Amino acid sequence: MKKFILPLIAAFVLLTGCGEKARVVTSYYKVSPSQWEYATTLNADQTYTVNYAYSTWENIDIDEEVIRNGVVLVYYIDDDSRDNILPYTQYYIDGNGVQYHERMEYDIEPGKITFKFKASDYNTLESMENIGTLNFKVSVIRNY
Numbered sequence: 001m002k003k004f005i006l007p008l009i010a011a012f013v014l015l016t017g018c019g020e021k022a023r024v025v026t027s028y029y030k031v032s033p034s035q036w037e038y039a040t041t042l043n044a045d046q047t048y049t050v051n052y053a054y055s056t057w058e059n060i061d062i063d064e065e066v067i068r069n070g071v072v073l074v075y076y077i078d079d080d081s082r083d084n085i086l087p088y089t090q091y092y093i094d095g096n097g098v099q100y101h102e103r104m105e106y107d108i109e110p111g112k113i114t115f116k117f118k119a120s121d122y123n124t125l126e127s128m129e130n131i132g133t134l135n136f137k138v139s140v141i142r143n144y
Helices: 002-017 064-069 124-131
Strands: 022-031 037-042 048-058 071-077 083-085 088-093 099-109 112-119 134-143
Touching (some): 022 048, 064 134, 112 134
Antiparallel strands (some): 022 134, 071 083
16 A cells, blocks of 8 residues: 555645646556666675676656656566556565565656666676566656
8 A cells, every 4th residue: 555655745846736737648668687787886895796787778858847847657577567666676585584675766958867786795797697588667747
């Protein structure tokens, strides 16, 4: 129930603050394992740690006007076809009873959206090898 409250509040605030018209454009993205890049840190022993994985996509509906005065809502679509608003965190317990989580986030800039995937146990690379294709939905709302 709680995950529905934030989008409802955002929609209410947006729609009550809008002029006469608002335009919503929704885009869908399928991000396959080969479409992720990795942000890394070079360690003192000359090994690398993968901090997070990211995948950047074009979205012409995200412009300066939307960034300043509109709304961008981003969702991870899970295997049950449910929309989970980002940032979204999944919690797990591994075979040894150790708790960890995986988190999906996003960044926007004019004309682009970047999906990010992070693992709390710093095994992002290992997690990425097991997740397969991820589906995202991006809704851009602008006032007219």
